[in-house]
């Protein structure tokens with residue numbers, strides 16, 4: 340039986356697993372449902388997501404990772420174990436696993452993920468930094484002495500990194516990503532329309548009619564349901580794309596400012612490379628309309644979205660295992 344390698348993207352919003360040579364085998368929400376009275380784990384992933392908000396009060400659906408950090412180590416371990424067991428159950432041999440954790444996760448927390456993978460039966464385990472994985476999985480050759488900039492806009496954070504020679508030269512992260520855009524939409528509708536809408540509704544609004552720059556989307560309207568803050572009763576209102584743009588634009592500017600800050604700190608030779616090659620956006624959050632256009636306009640550097648924005652981190656994490664075989668050392672002793 341052949342060996343097999345797994346690339347595991349442990350994201351704030353979703354867990355994506357790539358088996359080298361086979362493709363994406365898991366794509367599920369990072370959610371876990373727990374009975375708070377007994378501490379028992381009832382469901383993980385899609386099944387847990389379905390339970391959210393529809394169960395008795397003592398059964399809660401939690402996200403073990405929030406804002407790009409591990410908020411609950413025990414739950415994270417459960418999630419890692421569950422998915423590695425799920426994937427490896429169809430193989431006889433133990434897998435070699437590379438895990439990508441959000442860049443702001445500490446070493447102690449990373450070790451929890453590593454230990455969980457080992458106890459789930461991993462033969463060997465490595466940690467991979469998210470920007471490296473995002474670049475590799477998007478087909479960028481990072482082995483050259485050439486500066487490349489990757490901005491990964493996930494659910495919890497936007498991670499901005501300059502990479503050269505298989506390593507991160509400098510990086511930072513800002514809490515401006517998918518979930519916060521949803522929150523901005525909820526706040527806007529609450530303050531301006533006096534209606535409370537749910538997180539899933541806000542996410543749908545963002546995906547369908549949300550834009551961070553004027554003129555990138557034809558004027559569109561969308562009907563949404565929520566609860567009136569005046570009567571307390573259910574209501575249906577119409578939200579238009581243009582009324583949201585100013586709020587979303589203002590928030591996206593915090594990401595732009597952080598990108599500019601990194602460009603200012605980047606050594607001149609590498610900045611020249613970035614100027615020639617452009618800035619690559621990855622992550623589901625990068626799909627909000629107008630983001631590449633806004634970053635290009637504000638920085639003067641061409642900006643484009645990866646061809647596989649959501650899957651590239653899992654794919655690149657799996658690909659990184661090959662690099663490590665060649666002596667490239669990314670392991671869990673590395674300081675982040």
Ligand SMILES: Nc1ncnc2c1ncn2[C@@H]1O[C@H](COP(=O)(O)OP(=O)(O)OP(=O)(O)O)[C@@H](O)[C@H]1O
Nearest residue numbers: 350351352353493494495496517622623624626627
């Ligand atoms: N078409 C779309 N338009 C706008 N946003 C989108 C779209 N598709 C997905 N998203 C958003 O992408 C976010 C999730 O992105 P992704 O799966 O890259 O996050 P993650 O890797 O789990 O998070 P992180 O990297 O921060 O840990 C969600 O907020 C989701 O709403």
Ligand SMILES: [Mg+2]
Nearest residue numbers: 350493622652
């Ligand atoms: Mg991610």
